[in-house]
Amino acid sequence: MKSSLQQSKNYDTPHHISARGQTGVGMVEVLVALVVMSVGMLGIASLYVTTLQAKTTSLSRMKAVNLASDMVDRIRANPGAVASYALAANGATTATACESATCTAAQIAAYDLNKWDTMIKDGITGLPGTVNRNIAITAATDTTPAIVTINLSWTEVNSGTLTYALQVQI
Secondary structure (H helix, E strand, O other), rough: OOHHHHHHHHHOHHHHOOOOHHHHHHHHHHHHHHHHHHHHHHHHHHHHHHHHHHHHHHHHHHHHHHHHHHHHHHHHHHHHHHHHHOOOOOOOOOOOOOOOOOOOOHHHHHHHHHHHHHHHHHHOOOOOOOOEEEEEEEEEOOOOOOOEEEEEEEEEEOOOOEEEEEEEEO
């Protein structure tokens, strides 16, 4: 009798479980671990791709900010011809080379617009895709200064059409 009680106690304790009851558990654990790691790696890859797309979009936005700020600086440097800086959406720009000639304020404005248009279309400093730009000028009155609104829109491969607008008082 004593031996049968000891046998039942041996089977009840977790230290004496037979090896036959454990077969296959290790393989299932390995497969579950592989699935969890695979899902984690796919998440990391997705995050990497999203980061690359955001980097491209942020670079284009930075270029748009710099281009609009550059034009505002050009307008501020030529206050006598603020109205001459008005540019219809995708209007053509032509200019006299004011670097080597004496130009009027209006000719300097046309020159600035032409240089700015060239910078927008440049492969390094410019914006990607199809670029639409316009400059609207609200004339100054006795009580309010002139308001310049610069609008830029361009197309990104993965983001569609992006826009940037800058409005300043001159």
